[in-house]
Amino acid sequence: MKTYFGPGHGACPGCGLAIAAKTVINALEGRCFVVNPTGCLEIISSQYDRSAWGVPYIHSLFENAASVASGIEVALKVLGRKDEGHVVVLAGDGATADIGIGCLSGMFDRGHNVLYVCLDNEAYQ
Numbered sequence: 001m002k003t004y005f006g007p008g009h010g011a012c013p014g015c016g017l018a019i020a021a022k023t024v025i026n027a028l029e030g031r032c033f034v035v036n037p038t039g040c041l042e043i044i045s046s047q048y049d050r051s052a053w054g055v056p057y058i059h060s061l062f063e064n065a066a067s068v069a070s071g072i073e074v075a076l077k078v079l080g081r082k083d084e085g086h087v088v089v090l091a092g093d094g095a096t097a098d099i100g101i102g103c104l105s106g107m108f109d110r111g112h113n114v115l116y117v118c119l120d121n122e123a124y125q
Contacts, residue, residue, distance in 0.1 A: 002054075004030040009052035011044040018044065018052075020119050021090055030055050031085035032115075033072055037065040037100065039092040040121060055085075063099040065089045066107040069114045082113075089116045094124030 004025040011018040017040055025032060033056045036042050042059050045052040060068040066089060073087045096104060096118040107114060 002030065004054040005045070005052055006054070007052065008050050009045045010047060015044070017041045017119050017121060020117070021045070024088065024090065024115075024117055025055060028086055028088070032056075032088045033076075033085055034058070035060055035065045035069045035072065035087070035089045037089075037091050037095040038062040039095055040123060041090055041092065041119060062095050064103050065091050065095060065100060066103040066114070066116065069116070070107045070110065070112045073112045073114055087112075087114045089114060091116070091118060092124060093118060093120040093122060096120075098124060 003022060005022040009018055021041060025034070034053060035058055037060045039062065046057065046059055051057065058068060069087050069089045076082045076084065076087070091100065104116065
């Protein structure tokens with residue numbers, strides 16, 4: 001089985017964030033566009049000049065991952081490319097439930113077809 005998130009990440013062995021990211025991306029068989037806000041997963045997976053991502057990936061601001069994902073989803077529709085893969089957000093609890101809740105509620109309200117995964121490591125204070 002091909003892995004779409006793997007060698008190159010800087011996580012500790014057994015890190016739940018790395019395992020979750022790998023599981024989600026592999027379940028989609030790599031047919032996805034990943035949006036990842038600033039946070040633990042971004043730090044371990046996309047350090048300058050190396051990346052653990054084997055799929056299209058964009059790092060967003062801490063608060064606006066849902067807005068970026070909404071834009072990608074609409075762009076894929078407009079370009080006639082919506083069958084190329086799912087738009088996926090992998091965000092932590094802070095980017096989801098605190099600073100990002102406004103953008104997230106807007107994404108849900110507008111009905112965007114985005115898979116939003118909150119990786120709650122309870123590290124956000």
